[in-house]
Amino acid sequence: MRAPVSVREFEAAARERLDPAHYDYFAGGAGEEVTLRANEAAFGRLALLPRVLRGTDKPELGVTLPGGSASMPVLVAPTAFHRLADPEGERATARAAAATETIMMLSMASTVALEDVAAAAPGARLWFQLYVQPDLAFTKTLVRRAEAAGCRALVVTVDSPVLGSRLRDERNGFHDLPDGLCCENMRDGDRVRPLEFSPTISWEHVGRLIELTSLPVVLKGVLHPEDAGTALDLGVSGLIVSNHGGRQLDTVPATVDVLPEIAAAVAGAVPVLLDGGVRSGTDVLKALALGAAAVAVGRPVVWGLGADGERGAVRVLELLRAQIEEALALCGAASVHDLGPGLVRRVPPC
Numbered sequence: 295m296r297a298p299v300s301v302r303e304f305e306a307a308a309r310e311r312l313d314p315a316h317y318d319y320f321a322g323g324a325g326e327e328v329t330l331r332a333n334e335a336a337f338g339r340l341a342l343l344p345r346v347l348r349g350t351d352k353p354e355l356g357v358t359l360p361g362g363s364a365s366m367p368v369l370v371a372p373t374a375f376h377r378l379a380d381p382e383g384e385r386a387t388a389r390a391a392a393a394t395e396t397i398m399m400l401s402m403a404s405t406v407a408l409e410d411v412a413a414a415a416p417g418a419r420l421w422f423q424l425y426v427q428p429d430l431a432f433t434k435t436l437v438r439r440a441e442a443a444g445c446r447a448l449v450v451t452v453d454s455p456v457l458g459s460r461l462r463d464e465r466n467g468f469h470d471l472p473d474g475l476c477c478e479n480m481r482d483g484d485r486v487r488p489l490e491f492s493p494t495i496s497w498e499h500v501g502r503l504i505e506l507t508s509l510p511v512v513l514k515g516v517l518h519p520e521d522a523g524t525a526l527d528l529g530v531s532g533l534i535v536s537n538h539g540g541r542q543l544d545t546v547p548a549t550v551d552v553l554p555e556i557a558a559a560v561a562g563a564v565p566v567l568l569d570g571g572v573r574s575g576t577d578v579l580k581a582l583a584l585g586a587a588a589v590a591v592g593r594p595v596v597w598g599l600g601a602d603g604e605r606g607a608v609r610v611l612e613l614l615r616a617q618i619e620e621a622l623a624l625c626g627a628a629s630v631h632d633l634g635p636g637l638v639r640r641v642p643p644c
């Protein structure tokens with residue numbers, strides 16, 4: 295079979311190989327999936343307005359963030375359960391991130407323990423994603439483990455005081471990992487703790503985490519500009535505009551539609567990242583033009599992994615890099631740092 299040439303084709307290739315219930319877990323969103331669809335559709339309603347006669351040889355793609363640098367403005371978003379997509383699971387993803395010199399946000403719900411992921415991919419730039427557990431002592435243990443394993447930032451997911459309803463999982467009866475797989479970071483002595491959400495999570499928890507760790511703390515899941523302001527006042531090192539890939543509260547806006555407001559509220563004080571619906575290099579340019587310092591991709595990397603393991607994940611990331619380079623050249627931009635709102639026009643839906 296010919297190699298996939300787009301993220302969409304990687305999805306199709308992964309779909310052929312994955313158990314249908316697992317494919318649905320990865321692909322699906324919350325509720326009627328209004329937000330899931332909106333994330334991608336919103337990029338489609340933005341057009342690029344290129345400049346001409348500004349040729350350069352080699353565009354600059356690298357970005358520097360509080361948790362280190364990346365060779366391109368595309369990071370790996372934290373996604374759970376990679377061993378459902380490939381036997382090597384998060385080890386393979388981390389090696390792919392290392393090979394492409396980008397940052398991988400490792401999900402707390404990984405099916406390989408964070409220490410094993412770090413050991414399997416020595417060059418990987420890992421940020422650890424945390425769901426604050428109601429047991430704060432165990433939460434602290436996780437933070438210390440992430441620090442000890444060399445993670446360079448703590449990504450605190452704040453859009454999940456409870457889990458959103460995923461109707462595909464309900465229909466498929468997918469509620470537990472198959473035998474032999476578990477959330478390896480939740481091992482505690484002889485038992486594996488259930489991963490819990492914290493319905494009472496508050497700004498106080500974020501403040502305590504910032505005090506607890508020397509790592510930069512990045513908040514993931516901010517959509518309201520007032521929350522962005524509160525986060526800045528508390529001293530976070532970065533924000534990720536995210537609706538969890540449409541998997542939490544359904545009918546929230548597409549991330550790229552709220553990005554300009556958040557970027558305005560933050561006014562350059564800390565880097566603002568975006569995830570949700572990024573499927574191509576042109577999507578990346580649009581997000582950067584509207585104020586993102588970088589984007590993260592969730593499902594695209596899972597599709598690469600599901601299609602062809604580590605090699606597939608590398609190919610998805612390299613495909614996005616090549617598409618960014620092409621789009622920069624065709625937009626007359628020499629660097630990912632040269633992009634501004636003038637590059638983007640809103641077009642009516644077809």
Ligand SMILES: Cc1cc2nc3c(=O)[nH]c(=O)nc-3n(C[C@H](O)[C@H](O)[C@H](O)COP(=O)(O)O)c2cc1C
Nearest residue numbers: 320371372373374401451538539570571591592593
């Ligand atoms: C299968 C799957 C699992 C996810 N697991 C997590 C997780 O463990 N922690 C987290 O903060 N976000 C999680 N997310 C959300 C992603 O980090 C990210 O916000 C989202 O996937 C971005 O949208 P995209 O898939 O359209 O790129 C998950 C998303 C998917 C699709």
Ligand SMILES: CC(C)CC(=O)C(=O)O
Nearest residue numbers: 373374403457489538541
């Ligand atoms: C284990 C899950 C809660 C991971 C997650 O965040 C998701 O599936 O969206």
